[in-house]
Amino acid sequence: MSVIIKRGTTIPTESSNVYHTLEDNQKMMNIDIFEGERPQTKNNHLLGEFQMTNLPPMPRGQVNIKVTLKVDADGLLEVTAENLATKDKKSITITAEAGRLSEDQVQEMIKEAERHADSDKKEAERLETRNRLESHLYHVGQTLDENNDWIDPEELKAAVDLVDETKGWLERNPDGETSEFSHMHSEVDAMVGPIMRGLYESRARDGGAGVDEEL
Incomplete structure (x- = not known):
């Protein structure tokens, strides 16, 4: 709220x-x-x-x-x-x-x-962490889809599979813990981060538009 x-x-x-x-x-x-x-x-x-x-x-x-x-x-x-x-x-x-x-x-x-101030604060942090992960997955998926021609097919498939698996986990675990959401976020970043950096460099060399480095 x-x-x-x-x-x-x-x-x-x-x-x-x-x-x-x-x-x-x-x-x-x-x-x-x-x-x-x-x-x-x-x-x-x-x-x-x-x-x-x-x-x-x-x-x-x-x-x-x-x-x-x-x-x-x-x-x-x-x-x-x-x-x-x-x-x-x-x-x-x-x-x-x-x-x-x-x-x-x-x-x-x-x-x-x-x-209930303490428990409310923890719950607010949990929901914020979950929402950040959900938003991150959406933007990562969108970027992968829009730039699929620039990404190695095997890397693309692995990243898309991980994003889809994480989305599925979120749907099955809406009451997950803050630490779980943070861990999922880190897992996605660990795989997608290098792909995004490579994509940014490739498009920059070819004079194309860059991508959001925060992804």
């Missing part, structure tokens, strides 16, 4: 974040609005939800949705999502009476967050 408006912010206020699609040709995005102190949505209070639909068919990460939260002086919350490419917008309004937490409930959630 990402925080758009932090606790204690003076109202009226307005703040935005931009979110990206997570899959190729993703057709819709759920916009869920939570109130709470914990990093995972399951431990917070759902205020409202809606969907951005009819997203244009594009590769993962290339459709950008700007979500804006605006709170007026009376505590009225307006949530707007805008497709930055098409300018399509959707919004909902959440009143102070419509399911918002009372002050006592807010204070209890703060205490709950303090009690």
